[in-house]
Amino acid sequence: MNEGGTMLTFEPVREEDFEAMADLRAEALHDSLQHLGRFDPVRVRERLRDAFVPACMRHIVRDGRRVGYLTLIAQAPAAELRLHHLYLRPGEQGLGIGAWALDWVKAQARAQQRDVTLCALRESPANRFYVRHGFRVVKELPFDLEYRWSPAATDHVAGEVP
Numbered sequence: 534m535n536e537g538g539t540m541l542t543f544e545p546v547r548e549e550d551f552e553a554m555a556d557l558r559a560e561a562l563h564d565s566l567q568h569l570g571r572f573d574p575v576r577v578r579e580r581l582r583d584a585f586v587p588a589c590m591r592h593i594v595r596d597g598r599r600v601g602y603l604t605l606i607a608q609a610p611a612a613e614l615r616l617h618h619l620y621l622r623p624g625e626q627g628l629g630i631g632a633w634a635l636d637w638v639k640a641q642a643r644a645q646q647r648d649v650t651l652c653a654l655r656e657s658p659a660n661r662f663y664v665r666h667g668f669r670v671v672k673e674l675p676f677d678l679e680y681r682w683s684p685a686a687t688d689h690v691a692g693e694v695p
Contacts, residue, residue, distance in 0.1 A: 539595055541633050546590035546602065554590075554602055555581050561601075561620040562654070584617040593621065593634055600625040603634055605641060608650075613681075614642055616651040619659075635666050643684040652677045 546554070555578045562577060584604060593601035601621035608615050616638055621631055642649045651668070653659045655676055663680050664670075672679035 539628070539630075540597075541630060542594045543591040543637070544594050544599070546587040546592055548587055550587070550592070551582070551585055553599075554585075557599075557601065557622060558618070558620050560622060581618070590618075591634075593630060595625065595628075595630060600630065601634070603638065605638055605649075607645075607647070612646075613648045613650050614638070614645065616649055619651075631662060632666065639682065639684065642682070646684065648681055648683045650682075651680050653680060654678075 558581050559577045584606070586604065586606060589606045590602060590604045592599045593603065601619070603619045604617040606615045606617060607613075619631060619634060619638075638649060649668075650671075651663065652674075653663060655678055660678060666682070667686075668680040668682045670678050671681045
């Protein structure tokens, strides 16, 4: 995919990618967690390990460089997809890369007729991003917000291409 002169692609994730991905996650979350007084580099790695499923993960690649990743897992028995991770290096944010990746997630959901759920840290700039892309808050937790996006709810929205 070519986004404004930039080549964006996905690459598969392998088990040996874990350390680099954990470092990227810590870098992406640092400021938001620090703001809440909850940054713990060990916990950041443990949370990634808990949802590290290479078969369900994709590296986000910009012009041949890995700049982020996502994890999209089909939840059973519920008819939904869970976006466990969508992280970009701080210097790569605000360039349309996250929107490009989220468009892919939505396309998967449409093809499978499933909703997408995710959790975002309260007070994180990611919340504005998800709301802007049609996700709605369905549950408030002490440190997180739970979101849902439904292809059925957006099929009639003008300007959105299925």
